[in-house]
Amino acid sequence: MLLAGKKAVIFGVANNRSIAYGIAKALRDNGADIALSWLGEALKKRVEPIAKELGAAFTFPCDASRDEDIAAAVETVKGHWGKADIIIHAVAFANRDDLQGRYIDTSRAGFALALDVSAFSLVAICKHFEPVLNDDASVLTLTYYGAQKQITNYNVMGVAKAALEASVRYLAYDLGERGIRINAISAGPIKTLAASGISDFHKILNHIERYTPLKKNVTIDEVGNAALFLVSPLASGISGDIIFVDAGYHTSGIQIA
Ligand code: NAD
Ligand code: 0WE
Numbered sequence: 001m002l003l004a005g006k007k008a009v010i011f012g013v014a015n016n017r018s019i020a021y022g023i024a025k026a027l028r029d030n031g032a033d034i035a036l037s038w039l040g041e042a043l044k045k046r047v048e049p050i051a052k053e054l055g056a057a058f059t060f061p062c063d064a065s066r067d068e069d070i071a072a073a074v075e076t077v078k079g080h081w082g083k084a085d086i087i088i089h090a091v092a093f094a095n096r097d098d099l100q101g102r103y104i105d106t107s108r109a110g111f112a113l114a115l116d117v118s119a120f121s122l123v124a125i126c127k128h129f130e131p132v133l134n135d136d137a138s139v140l141t142l143t144y145y146g147a148q149k150q151i152t153n154y155n156v157m158g159v160a161k162a163a164l165e166a167s168v169r170y171l172a173y174d175l176g177e178r179g180i181r182i183n184a185i186s187a188g189p190i191k192t193l194a195a196s197g198i199s200d201f202h203k204i205l206n207h208i209e210r211y212t213p214l215k216k217n218v219t220i221d222e223v224g225n226a227a228l229f230l231v232s233p234l235a236s237g238i239s240g241d242i243i244f245v246d247a248g249y250h251t252s253g254i255q256i257a
Pocket of ligand 2: 092093094095096099143144151152153154155157188189190193194195196197198204
C-alpha cells in the first residue's frame, strides 16, 4: 500500500464523474484516509453518499474563494486528524459566458472571478494548510493544456490555468523548504460536470480520439493513477512540475494520414 495511513484532503468532488472522484478512489484504494469538501447544500447531498461509498473520514463545506471557509476547513482537519499529508485541489470556475466567443470580451469581473476561484484558491489553500501539513507532504492540482496554447473557447480559463501553473512553480520553492512537494496534472478533456456546460465538447473529444498518439480520451481512473504516483514517495524527486495525462496530445505537431 503506497499511501498506508496517509491523510488526504480532497477539494472538488461534485459527483462520481469528477476527476477528484477518480483521484479519491485511487488514493483510498492504496491505503489513504480521505476527506472530501463540498460547495453549497446542493453538492453536499451529492458528496455525502460518495463519502460513504469511499469510506471517507469526514466531509466539510468549502468555498475556495473564501478565506474563512479555508480557515474553518483547516480547523476541521486539525480536529479529526491533527495533521495531513496530501492535498488535492480540483477546483475551477469561470462564468459560462466567458467560455465562448472572443477572449477580448472578458470583463474585469469575469477575469477576477476565474483567476480567484481557479488559481488564487491554490495559493490560499497552501498558505492556510501549511501549518497542518507533515514534512514530506504533497499537494496536487489539476490544469489543462489551454494554459500553454490557445484553445478555442477556453479563453479566460486558459489564463487562469497559466497563473495556476506558474503558482505551482513558485509554491514549490516556498513549500520545498520543508520537503513538501507540489505538482499539477494536465489532464486531457474528460466529460465531467464542468465539461457538460461547454458547447461542442463532443467535438473536442472526437478531435482528441483522432489526433492523440494513443487515439483515445483519458479517464478519471487514468488521472487517479497518475495522481497516486505523484503524491506517493515514488515521486519524491518531482516538484513544481506539470505532468501530462492526455494520451500524448501535447507532444504532437502536425499529423498527416
Ligand atoms: P467537476 O465539475 O467534477 O469539478 C469541479 C469542482 O470545482 C466541483 O466539485 C465544484 O464544486 C468545484 N468548485 C467550483 N467552484 C468552487 C469554489 N468556489 N470553491 C470550491 N469548489 C469549487 O469537473 P472536473 O472536470 O472534475 O474539474 C476538476 C478540475 O480538473 C478543474 O480544475 C478543471 O479545470 C480540471 N480539468 C478538467 C478537465 C476536463 O476536461 N474535465 C481537463 C483538465 C483539467
Ligand atoms: O477546466 C475546464 C472547465 C472548467 C470550467 C467549466 C465550466 C462550465 C460551466 C470552469 N467554469 C465553468 N463554468 C460554468 O458555468 N476544463 C479543462 C474542461 C474544458 O472546458 C473547456 C474545454 C475543456 C477541455 C472550455 C472550452 C474548450 C475546452
